[in-house]
Amino acid sequence: MKTFASLLQFQKHFDTNEKCRAYLEQQRWGNTPACPFCGSTNVCRFKNDSRKFKCREKECRKKFSVTVGTIYENTKIPLTKWFLATYILTNHSKGISSHQLAAWLGITQKSAWFLNHRIREMLTDKSPKLLEGMVEVDESWVGGKFSNIHKSKKKGKNHNDNKTIVFGALQRGGKVVTKIVPDTKAVTLVDAVHSTVKGGSIMVSDENSAYKSLSKTFVHGSVHHGIGEYVNGPIHTNGIEGFWSILKRQINGIHHCVSPKHLQRYCNEAGFRYNLRTNAQDEKFTTSIQNCEGRLKYSVLINKPKRK
Ligand SMILES: [Zn+2]
Numbered sequence: 239m240k241t242f243a244s245l246l247q248f249q250k251h252f253d254t255n256e257k258c259r260a261y262l263e264q265q266r267w268g269n270t271p272a273c274p275f276c277g278s279t280n281v282c283r284f285k286n287d288s289r290k291f292k293c294r295e296k297e298c299r300k301k302f303s304v305t306v307g308t309i310y311e312n313t314k315i316p317l318t319k320w321f322l323a324t325y326i327l328t329n330h331s332k333g334i335s336s337h338q339l340a341a342w343l344g345i346t347q348k349s350a351w352f353l354n355h356r357i358r359e360m361l362t363d364k365s366p367k368l369l370e371g372m373v374e375v376d377e378s379w380v381g382g383k384f385s386n387i388h389k390s391k392k393k394g395k396n397h398n399d400n401k402t403i404v405f406g407a408l409q410r411g412g413k414v415v416t417k418i419v420p421d422t423k424a425v426t427l428v429d430a431v432h433s434t435v436k437g438g439s440i441m442v443s444d445e446n447s448a449y450k451s452l453s454k455t456f457v458h459g460s461v462h463h464g465i466g467e468y469v470n471g472p473i474h475t476n477g478i479e480g481f482w483s484i485l486k487r488q489i490n491g492i493h494h495c496v497s498p499k500h501l502q503r504y505c506n507e508a509g510f511r512y513n514l515r516t517n518a519q520d521e522k523f524t525t526s527i528q529n530c531e532g533r534l535k536y537s538v539l540i541n542k543p544k545r546k
Contacts, residue, residue, distance in 0.1 A: 242520040248325050258317035259289060263304045265527045274307035275300045308530040309356045319343045320353070321523075327357050328514075328522040332488045333507055358503040359534045360526040361510035368436040369409040374478040375431055375443050377422055378404050380505075381489060381496045402498040404485075404505055405430040408478040413513045416485075416505040418498070424448035431456075442473055484508055499541065 242248035252258050263271065272279045273293035284290040289303050305311050310320060323343060326334055340350035379401035403422060407430075408414040415434045419426050427448040432455075435441060441456040443449040444463045452458055459473040468474060485508045489496050496504050514522050 241518070242325070242523065243518070245325065248520075248523075249322065252318060252321045255317045258321050259304060261321075262308075262310075262317070262527065262530070265524065266304055266308070266530065271304075273298060273300065274302055307532070309359055309532065309534060310530065315343075315345060315349060315353060319345065320357075321527075323350075323353055324357050324360070324526055325519070325523045327354065327507070328361065328510070328526050329519045331511070332492050333511075335492050355500070355503060356534050357526070358507045359532065360529045362503070362506040362529070363415075363509070363513075364529065364532075366413075366415055366434075369407050369413065369415060369434055370436040370439045371412070372410040372440045372442065372472065373435050374408045374410070374475045375427075375435070375441055375449065376406055376475050376478040376482070377419070377427070377446075378406065378482040378485070380404050380482075380486065381498065381501060402501050404501070405434075406478050406481060407431065407434040408481060410477060414478070414481050414509050416502070416509055418502050418505070422446070422448065424451060428452060442475060444475055481508070481512055484512065 242251055252261070270279050271281050271283070271291055273281050273291075273295070276293060276295055276298040278293060278295045278298065280294040281291045282294060284292065291302055293300050293302070305313070310317065313320065323339055326339070326342075334354070336347050336351035336354050339345075339354060340347040343350065345353070381400075381402050403419050405417045405419045405427060406414060417430050417434070419430055424447070427446070428451060431441065431449070431452055435456065437455045439456055440459065441449070441452060442459045442461075445460055449458065449460070459470075461467050461470055461473055461475065469476070485505060488508050489504055510526070511522075514525060517525070
């Protein structure tokens with residue numbers, strides 16, 4: 239496989255939409271194109287338009303191209319720009335704002351914002367494996383600055399009231415998984431642990447009593463931050479706390495303000511970069527391209543009710 243060790247090499251390699259399309263076909267289907275409607279591989283390519291295919295199954299007979307059923311479906315932005323944006327977003331240590339992306343690609347800020355969100359969909363691990371071994375768990379309050387709340391609404395509120403709670407689990411030497419949670423009640427956090435960490439693992443947390451009930455399923459070690467205890471041999475939560483600071487630097491430094499409904503995607507973006515931190519730049523790009531199945535419509539993204 240070609241490697242794209244630098245941005246310059248990358249741009250040279252993917253300088254036409256045809257090359258991008260061919261690469262996408264290869265990554266999505268290998269040498270066996272499949273109908274996105276019925277899954278059949280009994281398909282043929284149009285002779286007069288090599289971008290298009292037709293399904294030969296009697297009940298289907300649908301026409302399609304490689305972008306149908308993917309994040310790129312119906313896009314008006316050329317694939318060369320999509321590829322470049324994906325390469326930058328997967329490799330830049332903090333991501334990139336839609337303003338910056340718009341300026342670089344010569345598209346509107348609205349298009350860049352939508353493009354960024356669709357690329358974040360590709361950075362989402364759609365079937366994450368349960369973490370195992372030694373796993374650090376923690377919660378963090380993200381986004382929504384207290385100073386941004388209007389004076390009239392500040393009364394009786396504390397600094398975390400305008401923030402969204404994110405649960406995180408990090409396998410030592412492995413991956414991080416994040417989940418937006420509605421609160422920090424024991425039942426909520428216990429659920430979050432069960433859906434991310436394999437039973438029998440060694441689970442490390444701070445003194446939050448919510449995690450105590452898990453000692454039947456996991457070997458549980460904790461540090462007591464309240465009394466100044468942060469490390470007790472291998473028992474510490476430094477890994478997940480390091481991830482929180484990366485996430486917050488990205489959100490506060492690049493995007494400034496992230497609404498709760500989009501926060502999970504920003505967490506997934508930071509998680510993708512963290513989980514593939516030791517991979518080469520071209521591998522990060524290819525991994526995201528291989529995850530292009532599934533659409534994200536603008537109306538769904540902005541939560542707009544369907545027109546009747
Ligand atoms: Zn078909």
